[in-house]
Amino acid sequence: MFQEMVCNPVLAALNSGVIVIDDEYNIRYLNAFIERHGNLQLSEVAGKSLFNVFADLPEAWLKRKLMSVLDLNSPAFSSWEQRQYIFKLPHLRPITSSSQYMAQNCTMLPLATAQHEQPLICILIEDATDAFVYQQHLSRTLIELEKANRQDGLTKVQNRRYWEEQLKQEIHRAQRYQHSLSLILFDLDKFKDLNDKYGHLGGDFVLVELASFIGSLLRDSDLLGRYGGEEFGIILPDTGLEGAAEVAERICRAVADYSMLFNQQTIRATLSMGVAEFEPKQHFLHDDLIRCADMALYNAKRTGRNRVCCYQAGETDYHKKAN
Amino acid sequence: MALPVLICDDSILARKQVRKSLPESFDAEFQTAGNGLEALAVLRSQEIGLVFLDLTMPELDGVGVLEAIKAEGIDCFVIVISADIQPEMQKRVMELGALAFVQKPVNEDKIIGVLKQYGFI
Amino acid sequence: MNNLGFSEEQRDCLQEIINVAMGLASDKLARFLNTFVHLQVPSIALVGAMHIPEEFENRYQDAEAALVSQGFFGNEGVRGEAIVLYQMENAHKISALLGYEAGDVSEIEMLTDISSILTTTFLNGLADQIENSLSYSAPRILSSRHGNVADVLKNTSFHWEHALKVDISYQLIDHSFNCDMILLIPGEAVSNIKNILDRILEAY
Numbered sequence: 347m348f349q350e351m352v353c354n355p356v357l358a359a360l361n362s363g364v365i366v367i368d369d370e371y372n373i374r375y376l377n378a379f380i381e382r383h384g385n386l387q388l389s390e391v392a393g394k395s396l397f398n399v400f401a402d403l404p405e406a407w408l409k410r411k412l413m414s415v416l417d418l419n420s421p422a423f424s425s426w427e428q429r430q431y432i433f434k435l436p437h438l439r440p441i442t443s444s445s446q447y448m449a450q451n452c453t454m455l456p457l458a459t460a461q462h463e464q465p466l467i468c469i470l471i472e473d474a475t476d477a478f479v480y481q482q483h484l485s486r487t488l489i490e491l492e493k494a495n496r497q498d499g500l501t502k503v504q505n506r507r508y509w510e511e512q513l514k515q516e517i518h519r520a521q522r523y524q525h526s527l528s529l530i531l532f533d534l535d536k537f538k539d540l541n542d543k544y545g546h547l548g549g550d551f552v553l554v555e556l557a558s559f560i561g562s563l564l565r566d567s568d569l570l571g572r573y574g575g576e577e578f579g580i581i582l583p584d585t586g587l588e589g590a591a592e593v594a595e596r597i598c599r600a601v602a603d604y605s606m607l608f609n610q611q612t613i614r615a616t617l618s619m620g621v622a623e624f625e626p627k628q629h630f631l632h633d634d635l636i637r638c639a640d641m642a643l644y645n646a647k648r649t650g651r652n653r654v655c656c657y658q659a660g661e662t663d664y665h666k667k668a669n
Numbered sequence: 670m671a672l673p674v675l676i677c678d679d680s681i682l683a684r685k686q687v688r689k690s691l692p693e694s695f696d697a698e699f700q701t702a703g704n705g706l707e708a709l710a711v712l713r714s715q716e717i718g719l720v721f722l723d724l725t726m727p728e729l730d731g732v733g734v735l736e737a738i739k740a741e742g743i744d745c746f747v748i749v750i751s752a753d754i755q756p757e758m759q760k761r762v763m764e765l766g767a768l769a770f771v772q773k774p775v776n777e778d779k780i781i782g783v784l785k786q787y788g789f790i
Numbered sequence: 791m792n793n794l795g796f797s798e799e800q801r802d803c804l805q806e807i808i809n810v811a812m813g814l815a816s817d818k819l820a821r822f823l824n825t826f827v828h829l830q831v832p833s834i835a836l837v838g839a840m841h842i843p844e845e846f847e848n849r850y851q852d853a854e855a856a857l858v859s860q861g862f863f864g865n866e867g868v869r870g871e872a873i874v875l876y877q878m879e880n881a882h883k884i885s886a887l888l889g890y891e892a893g894d895v896s897e898i899e900m901l902t903d904i905s906s907i908l909t910t911t912f913l914n915g916l917a918d919q920i921e922n923s924l925s926y927s928a929p930r931i932l933s934s935r936h937g938n939v940a941d942v943l944k945n946t947s948f949h950w951e952h953a954l955k956v957d958i959s960y961q962l963i964d965h966s967f968n969c970d971m972i973l974l975i976p977g978e979a980v981s982n983i984k985n986i987l988d989r990i991l992e993a994y
Contacts, residue, residue, distance in 0.1 A: 407895065410889060414903075414907060417822045418822055418907060419818075419914065420904070420907065420911050421906070421926055423902065423928040427898070428895070623871060664954065680805060681803075682799075682994065688994075726831075727831065752810040752812065752813020754817050758826075773810045780948060
């Protein structure tokens with residue numbers, strides 16, 4: 347008697363749903379939580395089929411679960427992470443959650459009944475909307491974090507670490523599928539003078555402007571990254587030396603003709619660019635390809651800047667220094 | 670006269686459980702075996718009236734013992750005691766000549782029931 | 791093997807209880823899956839939980855394996871965490887028997903269902919024999935496909951002192967399904983289990 351006196355109010359106050367059904371899926375009991383959220387009365391639905399009262403239930407799926415509970419006399423579970431909800435019930439966070447229905451963790455338990463009595467199953471429904479909301483925030487944050495992890499903070503192009511990783515992958519692809527692959531390394535000419543003249547803010551402004559302008563000149567498959575200071579790199583998949591040189595020439599001319607407005611002053615800049623093509627027989631590492639493009643870049647600077655130089659097979663570090 | 674009875678199970682606990690479930694009124698002389706090979710050694714050398722036989726055992730399992738009893742024409746009654754009570758397994762041991770099949774864990778009710786059914790008590 | 795201070799009688803008793811629990815579980819499974827389940831004697835070993843990762847490192851090294859954990863707790867201080875390990879290849883075989891069709895449910899749900907059925911049918915059979923009854927937490931995937939089995943186990947078994955390793959092998963007529971079950975048990979639960987075993991031994 348005492349148990350009944352205590353249990354009923356506890357069941358009514360419980361912030362979880364309790365539904366008891368028999369082995370023919372007819373409702374025997376449901377608590378106030380389900381009555382309120384489902385907008386129904388136990389007196390009206392008692393004895394009725396669970397699947398008629400809750401018309402939206404995934405019937406085949408749920409029956410298989412309930413059958414295993416009865417046959418094996420062991421519990422079955424369902425998590426909101428796999429199935430966001432089983433019972434379409436509104437939740438208590440209509441403003442802060444993007445989901446319309448209560449995310450649920452459900453446990454289906456066999457209830458011990460006396461022999462020869464009809465077997466019963468208790469379905470416990472816990473509101474997991476808060477966890478669902480947190481999880482959504484977390485996934486969004488992780489996506490942003492991953493993006494931030496790949497980006498150069500100032501110019502928003504790929505940062506060096508990520509860009510080099512991409513270069514390694516592209517080299518791997520080029521080797522595997524015998525595609526061509528080229529690399530452009532370029533440098534802003536006399537960047538130090540720009541900084542002296544317009545201040546560091548001006549220098550930064552030029553880097554941001556040019557990175558965005560050059561990005562707009564590239565194909566979707568080309569990968570632009572900031573290699574360091576005022577040095578950038580472009581990976582050009584499926585592109586031979588000649589094609590890459592054309593792209594570099596186009597960029598070089600476009601930048602030379604491009605004027606930027608900073609604090610009511612017009613700034614112009616030029617680039618020195620080095621181009622190299624990936625040679626599977628010579629370049630064993632991505633560093634080898636970078637070194638070749640860097641040598642060509644050096645030659646572009648040495649021969650007067652604002653120009654494109656291509657790496658010629660056979661050039662060596664020694665050559666570079668000797669000249 | 671006391672009935673010579675062999676209890677064959679690899680588990681000491683299971684052997685004790687069988688022994689303990691037998692009624693006082695059951696006049697028997699007990700021997701035990703820890704696997705199928707030990708059981709066959711006893712069965713080949715002595716007259717045994719009734720065997721309580723486990724199925725899953727090391728060395729030689731209960732099915733192997735039943736096969737040997739049948740092949741060698743050893744004269745004894747066998748009550749199989751096993752946790753594995755799938756219908757296919759029950760059918761198989763019955764075809765091999767077992768008298769009855771009792772599900773583990775055993776208790777007095779189960780053992781007395783089957784002994785009464787076959788007139789041992 | 792470290793026997794964690796179990797006497798030979800206690801060990802025999804535990805092995806028998808586990809054998810019977812396996813028998814009960816396989817009978818239930820056979821009826822549920824409508825197939826014959828051939829059962830081998832499960833081998834058990836009691837080990838320090840810290841040795842668990844190395845035990846499984848080799849067996850699951852080159853295979854895609856699933857690890858699913860489920861907590862259990864009963865009366866008399868019986869509690870712990872059950873981990874079921876099996877190869878993904880096996881998971882697809884058993885899911886067909888369970889009536890899942892491709893695309894029917896997510897892979898994760900399939901894995902948690904299989905593990906929960908294996909764990910709870912087995913542990914319920916065990917609990918029945920020691921006149922106990924168990925509650926279970928929802929099954930949780932520790933790892934599937936990706937990740938090193940030994941590393942995942944290292945992170946989990948870290949929280950526990952002892953482990954009861956049960957090697958379970960189900961043979962389903964034409965499909966073979968092998969899995970390992972590890973019962974991780976905290977120190978005080980081990981002595982509780984010893985007390986229960988002693989009580990059973992005393993009764994016989």
